[in-house]
Amino acid sequence: xxxxxxxxxxxxxxxxxxxxxxxxxxxxxxxxxxxxxxxxxxxxxxxxxxxxxxxxxxxxxxxxxxxxxxxxxxxxxxxxxxxxxxxxxxxxxxxxxxxxxxxxxxxxxxxxxxxxxxxxxxxxxxxxxxxxxxxxxxxxxxxxxxxxxxxxxxxxxxxxxxxxxxxxxxxxxxxxxxxxxxxxxxxxxxxxxxxxxxxxxxxxxxxxxxxxxxxxxxxxxxxxxxxxxxxxxxxxxxxxxxxxxxxx
Ligand code: ZN
Numbered sequence: 001x002x003x004x005x006x007x008x009x010x011x012x013x014x015x016x017x018x019x020x021x022x023x024x025x026x027x028x029x030x031x032x033x034x035x036x037x038x039x040x041x042x043x044x045x046x047x048x049x050x051x052x053x054x055x056x057x058x059x060x061x062x063x064x065x066x067x068x069x070x071x072x073x074x075x076x077x078x079x080x081x082x083x084x085x086x087x088x089x090x091x092x093x094x095x096x097x098x099x100x101x102x103x104x105x106x107x108x109x110x111x112x113x114x115x116x117x118x119x120x121x122x123x124x125x126x127x128x129x130x131x132x133x134x135x136x137x138x139x140x141x142x143x144x145x146x147x148x149x150x151x152x153x154x155x156x157x158x159x160x161x162x163x164x165x166x167x168x169x170x171x172x173x174x175x176x177x178x179x180x181x182x183x184x185x186x187x188x189x190x191x192x193x194x195x196x197x198x199x200x201x202x203x204x205x206x207x208x209x210x211x212x213x214x215x216x217x218x219x220x221x222x223x224x225x226x227x228x229x230x231x232x233x234x235x236x237x238x239x240x241x242x243x244x245x246x247x248x
């Protein structure tokens with residue numbers, strides 16, 4: 001039997017509670033909406049958790065059984081516990097979990113701790129965005145046309161202060177003339193990270209079939225490899241062996 005991918009959608013879940021316009025688009029929350037389209041995939045077990053749940057939504061029994069963690073945060077970045085950030089980083093670096101930070105998670109503690117920069121970018125009014133597919137051979141771009149249009153998305157603009165991505169898959173063009181690297185991968189330690197820019201809380205990016213397909217593909221790409229050996233967050237000491245001893 002195929003082993004299912006355990007996906008945890010971790011959400012700050014504050015805007016929906018405070019803002020009628022956001023609640024009208026995502027009545028049960030962005031996390032519940034993303035779960036609703038991911039649930040069509042038989043190879044995934046999808047859970048939703050929120051920052052205001054016990055242990056900020058990620059107690060050991062949840063985090064340690066998560067293969068791919070998705071994270072949407074914005075107004076509460078500072079509230080995320082540093083010890084939790086460290087547990088997330090370790091799990092990614094040791095190849096036990098993939099990580100998909102979404103939209104305003106560019107400025108979140110876990111994203112910064114994992115990729116290593118402040119994630120700053122410029123932002124502005126909501127407007128049309130064209131997402132260009134610039135690496136169609138990538139697994140995450142499978143089934144995505146050469147471009148697609150989001151009728152309204154928050155302007156996120158370069159310069160985006162991230163390390164050079166390992167793979168740049170999507171680029172955004174905005175009607176005000178700005179550009180943005182909108183979908184890219186990073187490899188850190190033995191783990192895989194995919195950042196995806198569309199997803200402002202008062203726009204409807206997650207309703208777009210191409211966005212849904214990208215996130216679905218990204219989960220399958222980010223799931224941990226079956227390494228066949230344990231990877232720890234340390235430098236193991238090598239005890240010299242002879243060739244014959246290695247092959248025993
Ligand atoms: Zn936003």
